[in-house]
Amino acid sequence: MSYIRRLLLWSALFALVTTGTACAQEYTKPRVRAITAFLRVDRANLVRDVNHTLAVLQQAKEGLVKEGYEVQTVRIVTQPFPELVAGLSDANALAFLKELDQLAAQKEFSANVGPAMLRDADDPHMMQLLAEALAVLPHIQASAIIAGDDGIHWKVIHETAGLVRYVADHSVHGEGSGNLNFTASAMVKPYGPFFPAAYHLGQGRQLSIGFEGANVVQEVFSRTHGEFDASVAELTKQLTVHAKVAEAVGRRVAASNGWSFMGVDPTPAPRPGVSIGAAIEKYTGTPFGSSGTMTAALVITTAVKAVPVQQIGYSGLMMPVMEDPELSLRWSQGAVNIDNLLAYSAVCGTGLDTIPLPGNVTVDQLSRIYGDVASLAWKWKKPLAARLLPFKSLKAGDRTHLVGQGIANTTIHGLME
Numbered sequence: 563m564s565y566i567r568r569l570l571l572w573s574a575l576f577a578l579v580t581t582g583t584a585c586a587q588e589y590t591k592p593r594v595r596a597i598t599a600f601l602r603v604d605r606a607n608l609v610r611d612v613n614h615t616l617a618v619l620q621q622a623k624e625g626l627v628k629e630g631y632e633v634q635t636v637r638i639v640t641q642p643f644p645e646l647v648a649g650l651s652d653a654n655a656l657a658f659l660k661e662l663d664q665l666a667a668q669k670e671f672s673a674n675v676g677p678a679m680l681r682d683a684d685d686p687h688m689m690q691l692l693a694e695a696l697a698v699l700p701h702i703q704a705s706a707i708i709a710g711d712d713g714i715h716w717k718v719i720h721e722t723a724g725l726v727r728y729v730a731d732h733s734v735h736g737e738g739s740g741n742l743n744f745t746a747s748a749m750v751k752p753y754g755p756f757f758p759a760a761y762h763l764g765q766g767r768q769l770s771i772g773f774e775g776a777n778v779v780q781e782v783f784s785r786t787h788g789e790f791d792a793s794v795a796e797l798t799k800q801l802t803v804h805a806k807v808a809e810a811v812g813r814r815v816a817a818s819n820g821w822s823f824m825g826v827d828p829t830p831a832p833r834p835g836v837s838i839g840a841a842i843e844k845y846t847g848t849p850f851g852s853s854g855t856m857t858a859a860l861v862i863t864t865a866v867k868a869v870p871v872q873q874i875g876y877s878g879l880m881m882p883v884m885e886d887p888e889l890s891l892r893w894s895q896g897a898v899n900i901d902n903l904l905a906y907s908a909v910c911g912t913g914l915d916t917i918p919l920p921g922n923v924t925v926d927q928l929s930r931i932y933g934d935v936a937s938l939a940w941k942w943k944k945p946l947a948a949r950l951l952p953f954k955s956l957k958a959g960d961r962t963h964l965v966g967q968g969i970a971n972t973t974i975h976g977l978m979e
Contacts, residue, residue: 591631592775592804595831596672597622598637598755600824602766603646605658612638612665618819619671622769625811631804634774634833635672639760642676643704644688652691659695659702666701674703676761677747678725681710682717689721696725696740697732703758705947709748709936719936722746723928730921730952738918738951738964745949746932748913748939753824754875756831759947767821770874771808775801775830776838776886779862783844790861793845797865801828805871825874828866829912832886834968838879839888850888851897856906863910876912876945883972884916884951884962890970893918894961899975900931908938913946918962920974921954927977928952 599615619636626633640646640662647655659675666673678692679685692704706722708715726741733740747759754760755772762768778800786793805826816823832838839850845861846854862879881903883893892898900914907913913935919928932948939946953962958976 589781589800590777592773592778593833594626594631594633595774596635596637596755596772598760598770600639600762600766600768603640616669622811622815625815629807637672639674639762640676643678643692646675656695659699663699663701673701674757674760677705677707679718679721680707682715686721689725693725693728696729696744698734700735703743705745705747705758708746708932709940714936714940719929719932722932723925726928726950727925730954737953741951745947747947748936750945755827756875768824769812769816769821770824771812772827774833776832776841777836779830780841780844783841788845793861794865798868802869805869809871825872827875828869829876829878829880831880837886837888839886849897850892859906859910878912879910880912882915884918884970885968887970890972894973907946914948917950918972918974919950919952920957921952923952
């Protein structure tokens with residue numbers, strides 16, 4: 563082979579390699595939304611238990627940062643609320659929760675006290691006590707389980723509606739904000755990393771990880787131009803890259819501390835400035851809520867579920883109206899409402915998240931919404947949650963005024979009587 567031909571061949575090969583590398587480098591890494599630890603707290607040794615848990619979380623955070631990932635939060639989930647405060651008077655329980663709340667702020671972790679009711683036979687007073695706590699404590703998150711393998715929990719649904727109404731009326735942190743820290747979950751299994759639905763029933767010492775991967779979806783859809791099979795294949799591939807890293811770090815840290823790694827939730831959550839709604843519009847070429855939205859959502863869920871790692875949590879598609887700027891815009895325009903979000907959830911969504919409601923919403927109306935979510939989740943045996951946000955002084959047509967990182971304010975819609 564002549565020198566000129568060899569030179570041309572090597573030039574061509576170099577161009578192919580560098581082009582491929584450049585394409586691979588065009589994808590940006592997602593942010594890690596949550597490294598979540600599950601802990602059974604000894605109330606008498608709260609600070610000791612939290613410090614030990616934070617040391618493990620810090621190891622996981624350092625491992626992911628070393629791999630080039632930004633980590634938004636580390637999180638701790640205690641045993642379920644009734645167990646956490648068992649044997650305490652209401653006053654002492656609230657004092658202990660205040661101590662945990664202050665510790666979370668001081669140590670910079672997110673705290674979750676689990677579900678206050680897991681089934682209809684549970685004590686409804688726990689929900690009333692939790693409502694008092696959520697109205698005044700800004701750093702505590704919690705939930706209630708409105709459907710499980712045993713069926714739909716109608717009494718829990720009623721108590722959940724009452725809690726949300728109470729917090730809306732009594733929150734000292736501004737309208738809508740108290741209920742940001744509470745969700746009703748249905749068919750959600752333990753050990754998922756995402757709040758507020760995360761919970762566990764065991765002895766603790768477990769770990770799971772969740773991403774903010776909306777940027778990955780957006781970048782993939784920008785390249786695949788609405789092709790279903792190509793989109794599923796490429797999105798699965800790109801989500802797998804990051805999930806494998808998280809799985810390796812999580813397993814290594816858990817094993818070195820005598821913990822158990824429960825898995826990765828590849829659900830591509832949005833983040834400030836990166837919208838899952840905008841990502842879906844990249845696929846459809848039309849506004850979110852128009853024809854094609856369901857198909858795009860199915861692409862995402864199909865890809866997520868195909869990621870070959872130990873999965874935990876939703877493994878679906880989050881559509882938080884007030885934490886996603888594009889969804890917030892489409893909600894204001896009337897392109898998105900409770901009914902079509904539930905319709906998407908039947909196939910691929912994770913429920914109703916950060917839904918703004920008028921201040922005159924009643925307990926009965928809230929109960930019906932929660933009942934629909936529970937019915938859908940139980941019928942199709944899929945994890946769903948509902949985080950509903952009544953704004954005490956607002957009516958249909960008013961604009962919300964929440965303040966906080968990642969909040970996307972929007973317009974209140976009326977509800978049918």
